[in-house]
Amino acid sequence: MITVNCTALPANLIESELFGREKGAFTGADARQMGRFELADGGTIFLDEIGEMPLELQSKLLRVIQDGEFERLGSPRTIRVDVRIIAASNRTLEEEIRAGRFREDLFYRLNVFPITIPPLRQRTEDIALLVTYFVAKYNKKIGKKIETVSKETLKALQEYHWPGNVRELESVIERAVITSQGTTLQVLDRFDTFRNTGELAEQDVKVLADLEQDHILQVLQKTGWRIEGKNGAAVLLGLNPSTLRARMRKYGIRRH
Structure with a gap:
């Protein structure tokens, strides 16, 4: 399955990412590129946060459907x-239609077999499992060893109303993994953190980048700078090899 997060792609690049481009199609397009729909041919494509897709591209998506x-x-x-x-959306698409931000005809073509997931505040029994999953995810990503979550922390997480749902919970846990000392998860400045709608503060983003850079370097050294393969760095980091190479370029990581 090919996954596309519509919020993660810049508005000026989302069309070429979804539908592909020819060499010279625009400034910087120095090679032909297949789009996600071509890559998904014969299979499935998951469009996450479809409500964020620019209105001008929705007609092209409707044609594909x-x-x-x-x-x-x-x-x-x-x-x-x-x-x-x-397709999935954290927004109420009926409201987006009324606001003129989403095409009604596209909505009905997508809404053939809808599955509505209740908001996180209505299923607090899921929070403990989600916390365990996200702690493990960010332990691996940044090389931390958070092993326990206190009852007080879990209780606080279960009592919060989570307007941003699972994505907000993930952001809060990511920040907590970054800032926690020792092996116990600590959610600091609870209300200030939660009112932040899950976005990391600027200093936390820098800390995360530094930790991720160090962790990638350590894993590469451990694997003898082997990126691909069963015991390669990409597998150990839980990344695709192309993603790992992109992050190495981002952080200027090179074998000397």
């Missing part, structure tokens, strides 16, 4: 695909 065809940026050639589409 209805006719199974599109053109790459910079190309007149029509490409046909057979793709199953799963």
Whole structure:
């Protein structure tokens, strides 16, 4: 399954990421690139946070759903695909339609078999499992060893109303893993942190980047700078090899 997070892609690049591009289609397009829909041909594509898709692209997505065809940026050639589409949104799309931010016809084409997940505040029994999962995820990502969550911390997390749902919980746990000392998860400045809607403060982003850079370097040294393969650094870090290489470029990590 091909996954696309519509909030993670810059608005000026989302079209080329989804539908592909030809060399020279725009400044910086120095090579042909297949889009996510081409990569998903014969399978499934998951469009996360579909409500964030720019309005001007929604008609192109509607055409793919209805006719199974599109053109790459910079190309007149029509490409046909057979793709199953799963879409998710943290927004109420009916409200987005009324506000003029989402196409009604696209909504009805996507809303064939809807599954509504109750907000996190209505399923507090899931919070302990989610906390365990996110702690393990960020332990691995930044090389921490948080092993326990106190009853007081878990109780505080379960009593909060989580307007940002699971994504807000994930951001709070990520921040807590970064700032916790020792092996016990500590959610500091509870109300200030939660009112932040899950966004990391600037200094925390820098700390996370420094920790991630150090952790990647340690794992690369441990694997003899082998990136791919069963025992390669990418597997140990839980990343795709291409993602690991991109982060190495981002942090300027090179073998000397």
